Each structure stands twice: as C-alpha cells, then as structure tokens.
Amino acid sequence: LGGGGKLPREGAAKRHLDDDFEQHEDGRHDDRSKMAAEMDRAPLRTYQRPYEDGKIEMKKIDWHDYYQIEQDRKRTGPGEHGTAVILSPAEEGMKQELYKVNGFNALVSDKISLNRTLSDIRHPGCKTKKYSDKLPQVSIVIPFHNEHFSTLVRTVWSVIKNSPPQLIKEVILVDDDSSKGFLKAKLDEYVKKNLPKTKVVRAGKREGLIRARLVGARVATGDVLIFLDSHCEANVNWLPPLLEPIAINRKTVACPFIDVIDYENFAYRAQDEGARGAFDWELYYKRLPLLPDDLKNMPDPFKSPVMAGGLFAMDREYFWELGGYDPGLDVWGGEQYELSFKIWQCGGEMVDTPCSRVGHIYRKFAPFPNPGIGDFVGRNYKRVAETWMDEYKEFIYMRRPHYKNLDSGDLTEQKKLRDKLGCKPFKWFMEEIAFDQPKKYPPREPPDFATGEIRNPVSNLCIDTQFRGSNERFGLAPCIKEHQGQGGEQHFILTWHKDLRPFKRSVCFDVSAKQPGTPVILFHCHGMQGNQQWKYNYRTMQLYHMVTKNCLDSNPEMQELYMNPCDTQLATQKWKFDHVNVT
Numbered sequence: 001l002g003g004g005g006k007l008p009r010e011g012a013a014k015r016h017l018d019d020d021f022e023q024h025e026d027g028r029h030d031d032r033s034k035m036a037a038e039m040d041r042a043p044l045r046t047y048q049r050p051y052e053d054g055k056i057e058m059k060k061i062d063w064h065d066y067y068q069i070e071q072d073r074k075r076t077g078p079g080e081h082g083t084a085v086i087l088s089p090a091e092e093g094m095k096q097e098l099y100k101v102n103g104f105n106a107l108v109s110d111k112i113s114l115n116r117t118l119s120d121i122r123h124p125g126c127k128t129k130k131y132s133d134k135l136p137q138v139s140i141v142i143p144f145h146n147e148h149f150s151t152l153v154r155t156v157w158s159v160i161k162n163s164p165p166q167l168i169k170e171v172i173l174v175d176d177d178s179s180k181g182f183l184k185a186k187l188d189e190y191v192k193k194n195l196p197k198t199k200v201v202r203a204g205k206r207e208g209l210i211r212a213r214l215v216g217a218r219v220a221t222g223d224v225l226i227f228l229d230s231h232c233e234a235n236v237n238w239l240p241p242l243l244e245p246i247a248i249n250r251k252t253v254a255c256p257f258i259d260v261i262d263y264e265n266f267a268y269r270a271q272d273e274g275a276r277g278a279f280d281w282e283l284y285y286k287r288l289p290l291l292p293d294d295l296k297n298m299p300d301p302f303k304s305p306v307m308a309g310g311l312f313a314m315d316r317e318y319f320w321e322l323g324g325y326d327p328g329l330d331v332w333g334g335e336q337y338e339l340s341f342k343i344w345q346c347g348g349e350m351v352d353t354p355c356s357r358v359g360h361i362y363r364k365f366a367p368f369p370n371p372g373i374g375d376f377v378g379r380n381y382k383r384v385a386e387t388w389m390d391e392y393k394e395f396i397y398m399r400r401p402h403y404k405n406l407d408s409g410d411l412t413e414q415k416k417l418r419d420k421l422g423c424k425p426f427k428w429f430m431e432e433i434a435f436d437q438p439k440k441y442p443p444r445e446p447p448d449f450a451t452g453e454i455r456n457p458v459s460n461l462c463i464d465t466q467f468r469g470s471n472e473r474f475g476l477a478p479c480i481k482e483h484q485g486q487g488g489e490q491h492f493i494l495t496w497h498k499d500l501r502p503f504k505r506s507v508c509f510d511v512s513a514k515q516p517g518t519p520v521i522l523f524h525c526h527g528m529q530g531n532q533q534w535k536y537n538y539r540t541m542q543l544y545h546m547v548t549k550n551c552l553d554s555n556p557e558m559q560e561l562y563m564n565p566c567d568t569q570l571a572t573q574k575w576k577f578d579h580v581n582v583t
C-alpha cells in the first residue's frame, strides 16, 4: 500500500521558522487512551489575539516555504504535480473491489505517493501575497468512517507538508467506528511511527460525521479549529490565507477553495474560480456567481452565505460560543447549513479565501449503506429549518411535504441557544446576506401562489374591499376590468405566507369562527397563518380556509361574502384569480 516515498523531513532544517517547530513538537506521542478519555475541553483561549485592541499594526511576511517548493518541483512519479494516473489493462480488471467500498478508484490512490505534490493552480496574485506574522495555532480535526488508508494518510501528509510547522498544534483523526478491521491497527502503527503531532481518537460508537467532529473539537487545544474531510489534499501555502481573517476578527469563519481530486484517476483540478455558496428550497447546496466587487478584488477573501460543509477554519472559542454543532444532527447532512445560518444570524461572518486551496475527492457514489435509521438527512434538515429558518421553512415543506411528519427530536436546547445569543431572523439573512446585493440573485421572497382580481365566474362579480380597514367587512362589486372607475380595491395576492391580502397592503382576509355564514373581515396581517391561512384549489376554484375547513361563499344578489361548508357543486363558491402559480 502507498507509494510511500521518503518524507520531506530534510526540509525542516531549512525552514525559516524552524525553532518553533521543535518547540511545538512535544506531546505528539501523548498517552492515547488518556487522550480519548479526557473529554473535557482545554482552556478556550491560549493566546492573546494580536489585533483585538487595535493597537498593534499588522506586520506582513511571506509565508511560502521556498525550500519545500523547490524540493517538490523536482519530484517525479505517478500522480505527482496532481496529474492523472492511468491504470494498465491488468490493473483495470482489479480495481472494482476497492472502488465498490470507497466510491472512488482507491487502487489508483494506492499507486500515488502518500505525500505527492499538487500543481499550484492559485490565482497568480497569491504567489506574492504576504500575511500577518502573528497567526494562531491550529488543531486540524478529520473525522473518518471506513476511509481508505492511503487517502486518509495523504490528507494528513498534505497538511503537514504544506503548513508552517509552528502553526500546527495537532492533527486529530476521529475514527467514527470504522468497521474495516485492518484500519485500526495499521493506522495506529503508521501514525505513531510517521506522522508528527497526529493522534487518533475513537468515537466508541457510530456517531456520524457531525458528532465525530464534536468529539475531535472537544479534545482540541489549538486556538483555531480546522475541519477537513478524510480524503483531501491541501495545496501550497494553504494555511496563512485561511488564518489571517480569523486573526483580524475572531468571528470570521474562513473556507478554502475546494478543488476536485478526480474519483477515477486522481487528477487535481479547480471546480471553478470561486462562487457564493447558497442553497435551494430542497436544501441542495448551490454555487451562485460571484458579485462584481468580489471579482474585482480577486484574490482577496470574499463573503459567502453558506459553506460547502467539510472544510473550514474557525476560532475554537467562537465555535463553542455558538454551541458547536447541534448534537442532534445524525450521520450526515445539514450541519453546513446549521453552522452557516448560525454564524451569520448570530453576529459572525463567513469568507472564502481564494489563495487557500484544498482538493477533495467527490465520490462517484456513496459506498455506505444507511445504518438502518431511516431518513436521517430529512430529520437533520427539519431540525435546521425549525430552529433557524422561521417562516421560510414552509418552502422546504412545500417541496418536501413528508418532512412535516418526521420526528426530528427535541429542539428546546437549540431554540434556547438562539434566544440566548440574540440571533437575527432568517429573513434578515435572506435579504442582507444570501440573496441581496445587485438584487438579481433569486430566490428572494418565494413567488406568490395567486394574484390579481378574484372573480366569481357565474355572477361575474369581483371581491372588492373598497379600501376598508382592520375589523371591517367587505363584499362583491362589479369587476373593475369591465366597469372602469366603478370598483374599489380588487387587486389581491394569495401570498407565500398563505394569507390573502389586497395588493401592497398589510391587512388580511381573516375568519375567526366555524359557523356557516361567518363573515370575512380584514385584519392586520400577522404572518402566523391560523385565522389567516387560505388555500386555493384551482381545479374546483374554491378558496379554502384551513382552520375552519370552510370555503369562501357569496350571495351575488346582496353582493355579500361569508364562509360556508365546502360544496364543489355551488356556483357561489367558485373564484378565479387572474394569475395562478401552479408548482
């Protein structure tokens, strides 16, 4: 296994900050069992944040390790410099077994050196960039479940090789109950013999990636936490650009650019040159085009609404201030939204750092079976939506109605935390962070269900509020379209909140009793549904009131409106909007 390759320790002697390396080396062979048992967190702050009081002016230095870069330049071998590895026909025939259990071509991985070099595909501006000489030390947390040995170990080597040693406090591998028997013994042995500052912590039982990250974060002692997936490769000088924004503002969370390591041949390439992270209403992660200013300032860090999830750096104290991750999130999925929403809504910010690049193997398929616990992704999404997304959660339920019936567990603690931190509404996040700026990035408010006049096609009369106010009743009138000037207010919206209101006004159709004949009045829109929740059935043309289960009915002779039990045969219960949004 593993192309092996002698490790570039000889480079250490030439490193310009070599002394510190020695200084921080100790403790790398900690008593591991003690480590795992000792779940109490280390003191949260171990250093003086350099720019906190605004007194120190930042001194910038060139953090590149030119000795290492020169060594790397000379290397040759399969996959070096991020090139593709092509298997021989005989090997092609043997690759399936490893492919099946990993979701990527692990046989190719095994042919590549564990400390291979990548091509430097950074923006040219990154090559001359300098960063603060005072950067925090990091703990790198890497959860893994049945990761392939060579991809896991290559992740660690890439980090160690491409980072200034004095900035790495430790690398923590969290074994999330891997069942590959050989992985444990072989890994422990390899780590002990070869990997400086690295320790393996075992979760004890399958926790899923989110709680596994928490296990690692709890034993971490560095000033900054960096999370990585177990099949990554950090590129040249990736660390300083990631840390400087945090040194300047401890509430900034920084994400590297995530490059692609091809799952078939392990070639390394960019997925793009930057994007704003976002999502759709099924909570699929989306990448939106950069804003003009971000492009102009390239390769400076730019704000991004949502992280991809796996790879980011965050002040350790701040991570715990925000409660870490919701420990109720199971196995996989949703934690990237939880943390992103929490960061933005509760006073932090998130940036992508173009000069920090890390490759990641996006698998061809997920090789792990569901551990027999049903729709955990749905339950995770529901936890996040219920805790953080306020009324916008309805969009998710609209797309995925079955989430409504999922039991997502107790959310008391999560809601308490949101209260305690005094976090802003999701609407603020949507409008100011996620989809703001040149107003051209949808979705802002989701589309309304129906708009325009509401006409009874039999009597040919329209609903007309005559611009009345709160607590007032209203009825029917000749439609303005045919009787210019004769009507009053006949333009309505059935909004995405599911209330029914005159266009551009904040009074809503409100029904407060079940009895047949109950009138409809206007009332201040509260956005909480209840008495103001309507549903339009465009097939039967009925306007259904959810709470009372009655339908909007009319008496055309008297030009009156009131509620009655629904009856599809009744012409007086039929209503037609100008525009209906059928989704």
Ligand code: UD2
Residues within 6 Å of the ligand: 142, 143, 144, 145, 146, 147, 176, 207, 208, 209, 212, 228, 229, 230, 231, 258, 308, 309, 310, 311, 331, 332, 333, 334, 335, 336, 360, 362, 363
């Ligand atoms: C993406 C993220 C991943 C995470 C996930 C949503 C990137 C590059 N990847 O999916 O970090 O945010 O979306 O939750 O942004 N693992 C465990 N226990 C498990 C399952 C996974 O420890 O039960 C480990 C796994 O070995 C890996 C990490 O968790 O190191 C992420 O899992 P993945 O690689 O399957 O997720 P990915 O990249 O598809």
Ligand code: MN
Residues within 6 Å of the ligand: 229, 230, 231, 310, 360, 361
């Ligand atoms: Mn991954």
